[in-house]
Amino acid sequence: MPLVTADNLVKKYDELTAVDGVSFTIDEGQIFGFLGPNGAGKSTTISMLSTYLPPSSGDAVIDGLSVTHQAEKVRNIIGVVPQDIALYPTLTALQNLKFYGKMYDMGGENLDKRCQELLELVELWDRRDSRVEQFSGGMKRRINMAAGLLHHPRFLLLDEPTVGVDPQSREHIFETIFKIRDSGTTILYTSHYMEEVETLCDYIAIMDKGKMVASGTLHELLSVLGEGGVIELKIAPPGCHAGLEEAIAGQNGVTSINHQDGKLLISSKNSAHSLPPVLKVLEDTGCTVDHLEIYTPNLEKLFIHLTGKELRE
Ligand SMILES: Nc1ncnc2c1ncn2[C@@H]1O[C@H](COP(=O)(O)OP(=O)(O)O)[C@@H](O)[C@H]1O
Numbered sequence: 001m002p003l004v005t006a007d008n009l010v011k012k013y014d015e016l017t018a019v020d021g022v023s024f025t026i027d028e029g030q031i032f033g034f035l036g037p038n039g040a041g042k043s044t045t046i047s048m049l050s051t052y053l054p055p056s057s058g059d060a061v062i063d064g065l066s067v068t069h070q071a072e073k074v075r076n077i078i079g080v081v082p083q084d085i086a087l088y089p090t091l092t093a094l095q096n097l098k099f100y101g102k103m104y105d106m107g108g109e110n111l112d113k114r115c116q117e118l119l120e121l122v123e124l125w126d127r128r129d130s131r132v133e134q135f136s137g138g139m140k141r142r143i144n145m146a147a148g149l150l151h152h153p154r155f156l157l158l159d160e161p162t163v164g165v166d167p168q169s170r171e172h173i174f175e176t177i178f179k180i181r182d183s184g185t186t187i188l189y190t191s192h193y194m195e196e197v198e199t200l201c202d203y204i205a206i207m208d209k210g211k212m213v214a215s216g217t218l219h220e221l222l223s224v225l226g227e228g229g230v231i232e233l234k235i236a237p238p239g240c241h242a243g244l245e246e247a248i249a250g251q252n253g254v255t256s257i258n259h260q261d262g263k264l265l266i267s268s269k270n271s272a273h274s275l276p277p278v279l280k281v282l283e284d285t286g287c288t289v290d291h292l293e294i295y296t297p298n299l300e301k302l303f304i305h306l307t308g309k310e311l312r313e
């Protein structure tokens with residue numbers, strides 16, 4: 001049973017369709033990743049799921065509750081960590097958390113205990129009495145995450161929680177996210193960094209221009225490019241030999257051939273084994289290799305394959 005089901009979510013801003021018919025399901029206990037460049041529609045989708053923005057059409061159901069018809073109940077079971085840090089710089093870490101707790105109608109010993117638990121979780125209990133303005137970017141992000149967890153949400157939405165933090169803090173944030181998942185919280189994670197999504201997420205949806213262009217486990221997604229790797233070739237002169245592709249396709253281990261920007265992408269079961277026969281074919285036909293690259297598939301390459309552009313601008 002999925003905890004979250006989004007059905008054809010659309011958000012229009014005048015002319016612009018920021019989210020254009022996005023559907024997905026998130027299973028309980030999963031870390032579900034949205035990967036996409038700036039402007040892909042990740043934050044807008046999060047805003048609709050977290051009831052901050054009404055969809056132009058479509059709906060999402062979280063633990064049986066509709067975000068369009070039961071917004072208030074949805075808000076009780078979700079935690080949102082927005083892309084922009086929302087903390088009071090002149091208040092201490094603990095004071096910030098208590099402030100948020102009061103917004104959730106928490107108080108007394110219950111709130112004190114929860115604040116301690118969460119500050120320990122993000123490893124900032126020792127710094128509880130320091131003002132947030134003295135914190136690094138990564139520490140602020142961790143307090144922001146703790147604030148989103150105060151009311152024990154079943155579903156936590158994290159919008160680019162590592163932007164502007166150093167690599168060490170990023171590791172720290174990852175560890176915290178795994179701990180949150182292990183405690184039974186389902187997580188939606190958005191990022192424009194493919195390594196993060198590769199490391200963290202059980203299931204990945206790739207977004208571009210408001211649409212989901214692919215989704216699956218990392219393994220499923222990368223297998224589109226060929227499990228054993230890709231040989232990328234630029235041949236001169238282009239189209240130098242008519243039967244070239246058929247000849248390459250017939251070589252041992254080659255599983256598919258695609259074109260991209262004048263390059264041939266040869267997927268194979270094992271690119272190291274397929275390379276010598278492929279080069280032999282080229283030699284026999286008299287074509288010259290202008291560019292040769294071998295890589296194991298990754299999400300960056302998949303994104304280029306799907307959209308024709310780079311994930312990072
Ligand atoms: N309040 C708004 N009014 C008009 N356009 C918006 C608004 N918010 C976001 N957009 C546009 O919607 C698109 C998706 O934005 P966003 O969801 O923030 O993408 P992402 O989080 O993936 O970077 C972008 O083109 C952005 O400029």
Ligand SMILES: [Mg+2]
Pocket residue numbers: 042043044083159160
């Ligand atoms: Mg965003």
